[in-house]
């Protein structure tokens with residue numbers, strides 16, 4: 001089967017960049033990305049590609065090249081489903097906030113809605129691709145909905161999880177470590193798998209395209225995120241021990257990372273991992289393990305989250321303790337709000353939790369982030385429902401200039417590792433602050449010796 005028309009439901013951080021790259025690399029395939037969110041689609045269609053809703057290095061150029069040629073963004077969900085041979089489901093699968101599994105299980109209501117809509121609209125056989133991150137065995141539920149509510153047409157369900165990281169989405173998509181495609185082992189399943197392999201083979205070498213059964217594919221995605229997050233919690237656990245013992249976590253990370261069995265990546269101690277995936281996916285894994293009665297397995301992985309929560313709280317506690325056990329009415333400036341550099345995404349960012357802790361201590365927080373909007377920051381705080389929206393907007397001042405944000409501060413806290421922070425005139429910042437001037441580097445990106453020679457009291461993570 002040759003694919004000529006693809007539809008993707010969900011124009012978010014995954015659907016948008018993934019489909020833009022498929023469209024760029026496969027000019028003969030028409031790719032339509034649909035979403036219920038009209039504003040989001042309007043923004044993807046903004047004539048100025050710098051205004052597309054997701055900031056990722058290199059993305060606006062790709063959208064500029066493919067949009068209107070073979071890449072389309074639309075709110076006409078049913079039309080796009082009807083026309084496509086392959087439908088990617090790329091909608092959000094957040095942690096449930098209600099009912100059974102609240103706070104742990106993945107909320108699959110958006111996935112189910114997609115399945116029902118596909119079933120209603122499809123009049124010809126279709127391949128349905130799970131691009132969203134899903135609990136193992138979700139394909140079973142999707143198949144049941146499609147087969148029981150459809151028009152008698154045949155559906156093949158494939159699992160094709162996405163491994164891109166935000167901030168590097170475009171390079172990850174262009175040069176993936178692997179593409180994973182899970183499908184049925186029947187002849188029809190294999191035909192569907194091969195059709196999707198051929199799409200990726202337009203730019204990914206075949207030895208990097210791995211095919212498995214559906215359940216292995218679904219579970220591999222949760223496993224990959226659990227392993228990655230576990231490395232961060234492991235090094236963060238060591239960072240606390242380093243602070244007590246005089247060891248330096250950067251030196252420890254370098255020393256262990258040179259062991260080829262361990263490897264150097266994902267060993268940066270930090271204020272704690274954020275992002276929309278790690279916490280959600282590990283909680284989901286814990287929930288799945290518990291639902292099979294595997295309590296030791298569940299407890300083992302839950303510890304990754306417990307350690308991460310501890311690391312965030314430890315950072316805010318350290319600020320309070322160092323500032324003579326009170327931050328009431330003190331100005332504390334955050335450099336960075338995004339959960340990592342090179343993205344405007346703030347979901348589960350450590351900054352939100354650190355700010356919330358410090359506002360509880362009556363601190364005044366000023367923030368500068370090069371890509372995050374004021375509304376997003378306030379919404380993030382409001383979402384915690386710790387205090388009124390009015391109180392949040394009084395406690396949080398947002399600046400579009402870092403030097404202005406730091407003026408008159410008692411302390412600066414680095415929450416995101418944006419490159420530009422390393423290029424600042426730190427003497428000028430020091431001169432504009434209250435003394436003693438404290439600097440809490442939650443990302444270990446600044447040069448401690450240089451800052452101390454200026455006069456800062458510098459506190460990194462794990463040293």
Ligand SMILES: NC(=O)c1ccc[n+]([C@@H]2O[C@H](COP(=O)([O-])OP(=O)(O)OC[C@H]3O[C@@H](n4cnc5c(N)ncnc54)[C@H](O)[C@@H]3O)[C@@H](O)[C@H]2O)c1
Pocket residue numbers: 009010011012013014015034035036037040077090091092093110113114131132133134162163164165166276277
């Ligand atoms: N963000 C990442 O870096 C990343 C990476 C790999 C995998 N994932 C997974 O991919 C999935 C999507 O994540 P995201 O970050 O792109 O989410 P997102 O919230 O940015 O985007 C999801 C979009 O789906 C839309 N949507 C929801 N229900 C819909 C429906 N029934 N019809 C049409 N549109 C609908 C929403 O309006 C939203 O725009 C999640 O399962 C996530 O775990 C995310």
Ligand SMILES: O=c1ccn([C@@H]2O[C@H](COP(=O)(O)OP(=O)(O)O[C@H]3O[C@H](CO)[C@@H](O)[C@H](O)[C@H]3O)[C@@H](O)[C@H]2O)c(=O)[nH]1
Pocket residue numbers: 133162163164165166167225228232265266267268269270271272273274275276277278339340
């Ligand atoms: O050594 C490290 C590496 C990362 N982080 C933090 O960990 C979080 C997550 O970073 P990263 O994994 O780079 O970004 P995500 O976009 O969350 O990507 C993860 O989650 C995606 C969604 O499932 C997966 O597709 C990716 O493979 C996986 O890396 C961020 O807060 C980082 O600052 C650290 O603290 N130390």
